[in-house]
Amino acid sequence: MTTIDASRPIDLASRPDNYLTHTRGFLSWALTLDHKRIGVMYMAAVLVSFFVGGVFALLVRTELLTPGQTIPGVTADVYNQFFTLHGAIMVFLVIIPSIPAALGNFVLPIMLGAKDVAFPRLNLGSFYLWLAGAAFTLVSLAMGGFDTGWTFYTPYSTTTTTGGVIPVLFGVFILGFSSIFTGMNFVVTVHKLRPPGMTWFRMPLFLWAIYATAIIQVLATPVLAITLMLVVIERTINIGIFDPSMGGDPVLFQHFFWFYSHPAVYIMILPAMGIISELISVHAHRHIFGYKFIALSSIAIAIFSFLVWGHHMFTSGQSPLMNTLFSLISFSVAIPSAVKVFNWLTTLYKGNISLTTPMWYALSFMVLFTIGGLTGIHLATLNTDVHLHDTYFVVAHFHYVMMGSALIGMIGGLHHWWPKMTGKMYSEKLGTAACIIIFIGFNVTFFTQFYLGAKGMPRRYYDYLPEYQTYHVISTIGSYIMASGFFLTAYCLLSSLYSGRKAAANPWGGGSLEWQCTSPPPHDNFAVQPSVGDCYDFRALRWDETTQGYVNDPALAAEAARNPLH
């Protein structure tokens, strides 16, 4: 039961080679098969998309400052394109690939103790598919954009006159395959590349979360692909399967779409939950509470995610029987989610909490996810949903979950692994300040929208009654605060590349394998197979002033070995 092999010193000087400096030149990145470089490229691409999607969000919020037109030139049609682009970019280009493809690619093999993912070429292929999908989105913009909303509901998506619908459908189709291949790769990696000693229940919880996510990606995304192809066919040659005027059934489209897109919500949130499990435990320096419950709740959420899609369709003509069934099953998702939150809270209890930036993000996550999750129960309740459906209440709810939870988790994870990825420490003061600003801005923006929605403001509207204006103004101001927080985060991280001090191998005191290799890691991750122990047992670690990081103390390790935790 020893935790970390204390006999092997971590030697920075003898291994100057790292994955960033291993080879040089553009092609060494463009054709790399190294999962770390692919992860970094994904991260850069995702963050650029996040910026673009964020600009559209700010445009939408600014337009809503006053009833009617606010920004000159932004007509109702242009506004429709803005919110559509914001949604499509944020969902398909940012949140879905953000944690699994960007952070997951970088961290998963190292955490697992593997040299690479199972199929490195396929991994690079996924990245290029992502780029191709993004390119199709740009083509779509050049061809007149699209105003269908990110959900592409028929019959509007098959009849709208905006010219870019088909390219963007192809783009999302391709992005779907990028996501499928990433998921396949991770499932095989977790199954086949675990080193000796890394049993299922010794895997870090982040890997459990990524594994559960990968299963959803593999099983749900193909249905989206075929649905989008049917919409393309419907739009080009009008076969009528989704068209009521041709005898088809538009509700069938919604079934198809949400059979993917509800699990997709868990593709977004599950990896973030995994990150939070890591952050809470490492930065509270306390063994995670209820490891097995958190691990298995990830799998439970993955399975439940396939059984609740109909709660998006309570008011769209779905039959009463199905409404009741889906409502009941939707409530049950609260159980595994609550299992996680309570276990995190219990981990914090009597923990030795370091209020580092990642910890601030983890705490923000817990607050925001709790609000987002609990308001989900309002929406899963049939009769309240009839009132709240398609109002700003829904907008606020899913922003709390998708952005307040998934994206905050991603940015928290980015801060957590930033020293590992770049070898540089960022300014804790700036990072913490940015997190707090984002937290405040987020709540000002979206908590207001709960009121707005409960009072009946419908979502996706360009114009509104004057009595809603106060709330819209508050919400818009909040979005500006939040944007400034993100710019501060970007400054904090980017400036660290130039002026940050060198990161130790283990700056936070983590116990999983990635903290055993240097920061940044060497090209092939591990020269020797690392030994695997309980990655949440931190008792052998001691803060070392000279390296400004945690090191393994043989004396502490021996003492820990004498007092096994279990």
Next chain:
Amino acid sequence: MAHGTAHDSKHEPHPLVGHLVPMWILFAVGGALLVLTAITVAVRYIDVGEFNMVIALGVAVIKATLVALFFMHLKWDRPFNLLTFVGSMVFVILMMAFCMMDTAQYRPTQFVGNPPEVEATLQANAPGAPVARYTPYSP
């Protein structure tokens, strides 16, 4: 580490990877698939009411099982591969069940006859065509 079958290992070296399926099994399965195809075509012309579809699908399931077990080596493969395959089918059936339950529920409220666009096309191109005319649904 019991090998499921080692029929041929006397004659030919056992491969380093994978499972060597005996020749006769492959041909037997191929033959069985052809015979089952003949059966399923023949059953089409016999009226057994509801059972026609049951038999057609049942034969298809048997054929699919044969292909999966023997041609695709699932009989000797790791159980997780089987789980992946069967699991994916379970999800398809799940989706099918929910969607069909839903459609069956609101079917009585839908119009009968040709829907509007079909009817318009018909009227424009084949005015005399004696096909089912659109009747608005009246409860």
Next chain:
Amino acid sequence: MSTLHTSQATAHEAHGHDAHGHGDHAKYPFLQHHFDTPAHQFDSAKLGMWLFLATEVLFFGGLFVAYAVLRSRFPEVFSYASHYLDTLMGGVNTCVLILSSLTMALAVRFAQTNRTKAMVWCLVLTFMGAVGFMVIKYFEYSHKIHEHLVWGKSFYVPPPDQAGAEEAKVISTAPAPAPVALTVANPAAPSVASLVSTPPVEASAIKPAAAAPGGLASVREQATAEGLPVADNDPAFAHPSMHLADPKMPANTHLFFAIYYCMTGLHGIHVLAGMVMLAWLIWRGARGDFNSNYFTPVDVGGLYWHIVDLVWIFLFPLFYLIH
């Protein structure tokens, strides 16, 4: 020696080998650096392929769900329109695919036993099977399209060629049907066969498609067997492009053809992709890349080809064999 039968623990043992040295990597040039033994690499590739096949199952699954929903909504459409499909061609295609699946399985076996030449020939036979399937499919499609048995609104437009023009004339000059609503809910409408005058179909107007073997004749025999009123010159059966003049055609018949073209079309695209894959395998096999230690591409390619066969095994009864 680890085989497929070993449990997960083998992967760990295999890792153990790695700690002892890189012997396997020197011995097997195809072994990638992050795998420890050929069996480890083979198992991983197979698991990856099976996951991909799972995505294929769900990819087609979406269409199967659409099929099930449409069929449960319009059962009469499916049992009616199925008779326009050519059972003989569909049956031959089923046999072609089954045989090509068999040759694919044989190819894998020959690869395992180092009989490279036999393997390449089996792959070529499989490829020929794929070509045969697509050729038959091409004839089926072109007949259907020629007769305007197509998707969407075009289904209700008479064919634009000369015979079609005649038909259009026939239809338009036919006495307009009485304002009887032939509703699905009310199939007991008056004997509609009498509502339309039988079109004077000349032998020359019967397109080659109508002479297609088997299927049409059998439809007719079957209709007779069922005791349906099959007149000698029943427009539906005597001249298939006359579906518009057929009084028995239920509403929404075009949806059958919509889902038929979607599903068989997607399947056809998979066959085409399979042909590209087979050509690649033949090229590599002829080059001598595969042996009993390394035949992963043949094996996973075979899995793909079998799933294409498997999908067709379901498509055939679902479209061609509706009683």
